[in-house]
Amino acid sequence: MSTTRATGRPRFEPGTFTPAPGRGRIPTMLFTHARTEIGLTLRHGEQILLTLLIPLALLVGMSVLDVVPVPDDVTQRVDWVAPRILALAVMSSAFTGQAIALGFDRRYGVLKRLAATALPRWLLVLGKLVAALVVVAVQVVVLGGTALALGWSPTGSGLAGALLLLVTGTVAFGALGVLLGGALRAEAVLALANIVWFVLLLAGGIVIGPDNLPGPLAAVVPYLPSGALADGLQSAFADGVLAWPPVAVLAAWAVAATALATRTTKLT
Numbered sequence: 001m002s003t004t005r006a007t008g009r010p011r012f013e014p015g016t017f018t019p020a021p022g023r024g025r026i027p028t029m030l031f032t033h034a035r036t037e038i039g040l041t042l043r044h045g046e047q048i049l050l051t052l053l054i055p056l057a058l059l060v061g062m063s064v065l066d067v068v069p070v071p072d073d074v075t076q077r078v079d080w081v082a083p084r085i086l087a088l089a090v091m092s093s094a095f096t097g098q099a100i101a102l103g104f105d106r107r108y109g110v111l112k113r114l115a116a117t118a119l120p121r122w123l124l125v126l127g128k129l130v131a132a133l134v135v136v137a138v139q140v141v142v143l144g145g146t147a148l149a150l151g152w153s154p155t156g157s158g159l160a161g162a163l164l165l166l167v168t169g170t171v172a173f174g175a176l177g178v179l180l181g182g183a184l185r186a187e188a189v190l191a192l193a194n195i196v197w198f199v200l201l202l203a204g205g206i207v208i209g210p211d212n213l214p215g216p217l218a219a220v221v222p223y224l225p226s227g228a229l230a231d232g233l234q235s236a237f238a239d240g241v242l243a244w245p246p247v248a249v250l251a252a253w254a255v256a257a258t259a260l261a262t263r264t265t266k267l268t
Contacts, residue, residue, distance in 0.1 A: 023118035029119055030123055030126060030130065033119065033127030034134070041101075041135055047097050047101075050097055051092050051093040051135060052139060052142060054092070055085050056143060059082065059143055059146060062077065062081045063078040063081045063147070064150070069208075071209065076153070079154075079237075080234070080238075082143070082144070083230065084206050084234065086139070086140060086143060086144070086166070087206055087229040088201060088226075089136065089139040089140075090169045090170055091169075091197065091225075091226055092197065093139060095174070095176050095180075096193045096194065098173075099176075099177035099181035099189055099193040100193050102182055103181040103185070103186040103190065104189075106267065106268055107186040128178075133167065154237040154238075155238065156240070158236035158239065158241065159236075160242075161232075161236040161240075161241070161242030162233055164242065165232045165233055169232075171250075172229075172254040172257065175253070175257035175261060176225070176257045178257070178258075179260055179265075182264060183261075200226040201226075204221060204226035204227055205222070205227030206230050210222065222246075223249055225249070228245075228246035232247065232250075
């Protein structure tokens with residue numbers, strides 16, 4: 001039954017038309033958006049290479065071959081390698097993968113079109129974060145299972161701390177990915193994201209421990225997100241201890257990158 005505009009009520013009673021137009025429920029929109037992001041990531045060949053195949057190859061190679069130095073007190077190479085490769089996997093998916101995907105989404109007008117829908121911007125970011133966490137979970141299962149097959153023996157008491165570090169690291173690297181991918185041209189994002197990935201891989205405390213880096217660089221590495229995550233996971237899995245300084249470093253990077261990204265991110 002229709003009503004007049006003067007009453008301030010709808011012209012037609014609810015249920016008059018089917019289907020009823022309007023914005024979907026927040027959980028439904030979040031699930032749909034995150035599922036789409038996960039599907040796009042897992043179907044993209046370059047993303048699979050970056051997030052799974054390269055870390056998997058490094059895990060096996062560094063565990064079997066004496067290609068990088070490890071601390072003298074390590075009995076099995078895989079015990080030192082596995083936590084650092086997990087840190088690399090988080091960086092690959094949450095930072096490099098997200099930055100490149102966001103840069104090209106902006107280039108092709110995807111973000112502009114999504115912003116014109118009923119999907120709130122905060123839900124757009126949350127959906128990407130949920131997708132990144134799911135991808136990291138897949139990486140942990142695949143890489144962790146491979147490491148266990150190679151003889152990795154993580155400490156059970158450190159699993160909760162490792163989970164906290166993985167989530168915090170994903171948020172921190174994801175915020176950095178949004179900061180990079182949301183501010184520069186797609187071509188520049190592609191080049192810079194890969195350069196940063198290689199620099200942090202070799203000099204950020206991942207494949208080469210801080211003890212084997214030059215003095216000034218070794219002093220800086222614990223305050224980089226890559227070094228903080230690698231060292232934190234190493235302590236959690238090897239010693240069963242959650243080191244809070246790495247968590248604080250990752251949280252600081254997440255807050256700073258998020259605050260800056262809200263000012264610099266562009267839709268096109």
